[in-house]
Amino acid sequence: MDDGVSSFVQIRGSVPLFWEQPGLQVGSHHLRLHRGLEASAPAFDRHMVLLKEQYGQQVVVNLLGSRGGEEVLNRAFKKLLWASCHASDTPMINFDFHQFAKGGKLEKLENLLRPQLQLHWEDLDVFARGENVSPRFQKGTVRMNCLDCLDRTNTVQGFIALEVLHLQLKSLGLSSKPIVDRFVESFRAMWSLNGHSLSKVFTGSRALEGKAKVGKLKDGARSVSRTIQSNFFDGVKQEAIRLLLVGDVCGEEVADKGRMLLDNTALLVTPRILKAMTERQSEFTNLKRVRIAMGTCRMASERRM
Incomplete structure (x- = not known):
């Protein structure tokens, strides 16, 4: 099976709206939307059209929370997608990571997120090719976002990749337990390094781990480092x-x-x-007087008791 090849592409990206995080960011996230939903709709539509042209069917996995500034962005994202022409063929899975998987409780991913993802595996599929391998082609991707597309996205994309890994190995005829275990072990190590590398690029520190007492101490130090980096050097x-x-x-x-x-x-x-x-x-400009007519209509109803 040296010539066998398989892949599964996932996408991560910020919420496709015009928004920013103004001022000092300490503790909770402070967000501000630059434009209303109607003004953001054309850019959102172009973004989704481009994704479909390049990657095919899209399944949106939204990991934003339901508190504070994230709740504002979360609500706007859902409204914009559901009101767009993409609502009929672009399912959205909303999974509040901080609520359901707080403290590294990843069993919630298996119990709550996995059943929702399994509904779309056939629509996405994987790529597989090689001698004595039935050709398979990936027909779509998972588009995932949290707020900064780092720690939460790393965790859930790693979970999805492990779910799909078994399907990839099976398609290549490598389904024996020793081989699968070895691939899983290698993937976990590789994905951990990938997450740390991405985090260093964007935040200047390694990824947050969120488990065990020692891990929480490290996470605290990294969070302080990120706060200083984002507020004073970004x-x-x-x-x-x-x-x-x-x-x-x-x-x-x-x-x-x-x-x-x-x-x-x-x-x-x-x-x-x-x-x-x-x-x-x-x-270098000239002024020209124009006349604009505007009208409003207010429909009032009378209620009788």
Whole structure:
């Protein structure tokens, strides 16, 4: 079976809305939505269409909580998906990880999450190919999110990967217990290293473990490190990302004015120049008076006792 190949692709991504975490983030998460649901709908639709074009059928697994700022984002995400044209063919599985699997109680994943996922295995399938192997093709992916797509997502994606691993090995004709156990052991070690590597890239610390007393002490130290990193050092990273993706690092007000007044190439200038150009807009813009008619209608009903 040296030529046998099998794979299963999963996707992780932030909630596809316009939102941010302003101010100091200590303890609970403070979130702010930049745009309403109607204004976010076109970008959300493009995102889902792109996923379906590239990966096929989508199953959304939402791990956001139901308290504080996460609850606001969670509710907005569900409303936007259910109100979109993708609601009919894009199932959403909502699993509050902090509520059901708090303290590393991963048996809840088996009891509560596994039955919901099993409903969609046939729609997704796995890829398998090789000599004396019946060809199989993956037809869709699981799109998963928590808030930062790190610890919770790492845990649940690892759980799903282990569930699918048995199916992959069976499709390759490797179903004996010693072989399966060896693959599972190797995968756990590999996935742990993967989670730590991703966490270091985004937070500067290893992934949270959430188990045993020693693990909780380590998690506490890592949480403090993450708080310092996110509140005092992430600003420069965010500006670099924005410069690469958007082309400017201006404040929202200046950037919005610049987009209305200038073409996209002008947005590549420094924020100082762009601000000066928006302040001197009267020198290169003309005003034109327009008339706008607006009407409202209020339907009042009379209740009789």
